[in-house]
Amino acid sequence: MAKPLIATETIYEKAIELLDKEGIEGLSARKLATALQCSPNTLYQQVGKRDEMISGMLAYYFQNQALNLKDSSSWQESARHWANALRAVLLRHPNLSKLITINQRYVIVDYANQLLKILLHQNFEPEFALRCTRVLSQQVISFTLTEIETPPPAVRRKNRSSQEINFEDLVIRNTKSKTKTRLKEKLNEEFQDRPEIFENAIEFTVLGIEKAKQAK
Numbered sequence: 073m074a075k076p077l078i079a080t081e082t083i084y085e086k087a088i089e090l091l092d093k094e095g096i097e098g099l100s101a102r103k104l105a106t107a108l109q110c111s112p113n114t115l116y117q118q119v120g121k122r123d124e125m126i127s128g129m130l131a132y133y134f135q136n137q138a139l140n141l142k143d144s145s146s147w148q149e150s151a152r153h154w155a156n157a158l159r160a161v162l163l164r165h166p167n168l169s170k171l172i173t174i175n176q177r178y179v180i181v182d183y184a185n186q187l188l189k190i191l192l193h194q195n196f197e198p199e200f201a202l203r204c205t206r207v208l209s210q211q212v213i214s215f216t217l218t219e220i221e222t223p224p225p226a227v228r229r230k231n232r233s234s235q236e237i238n239f240e241d242l243v244i245r246n247t248k249s250k251t252k253t254r255l256k257e258k259l260n261e262e263f264q265d266r267p268e269i270f271e272n273a274i275e276f277t278v279l280g281i282e283k284a285k286q287a288k
Contacts, residue, residue, distance in 0.1 A: 147194035
């Protein structure tokens, strides 16, 4: 009797598990087939070759991840919560998110539609709401993928060349002496632990959208 084919969902789940453990280099047909105790031909039959499998895996993952959104009375707060919720989904499996190409950003369309509905509910003009959704979606993806690829702050400081400007030191040098120690401690803590650039980018974008909305 022929061995039953492995469910597509099982293949994708095991592939994501391999990505988490071994990185992108660990995602090979041979390793995946070994983990699933099947032949590479079975994988090809079920999910296609590598590029097809990656597209299917991305679609599968993002279709099954709900955004943890909070109720809010303002579109600004809703947009901030939406951006951070999508960032969390992308960071849950960093190696999987690294596989997203420009042509595969359609995988977050359901998430983008949630933001679009929020803006339309807040009386945005449809065309303006769509443009705002596109901008915020691109920012969340771009900044989060950059965050994933960027080494931790301690590593960046260690590898910084003598010609590079140390941002924290630059800020401190232009601060009154009596607050320098406290500021240095605060900067070190925040630059280590908070997605500061991401938060600022979203905040500035939200403020810009509000200004453009008022001008209409």
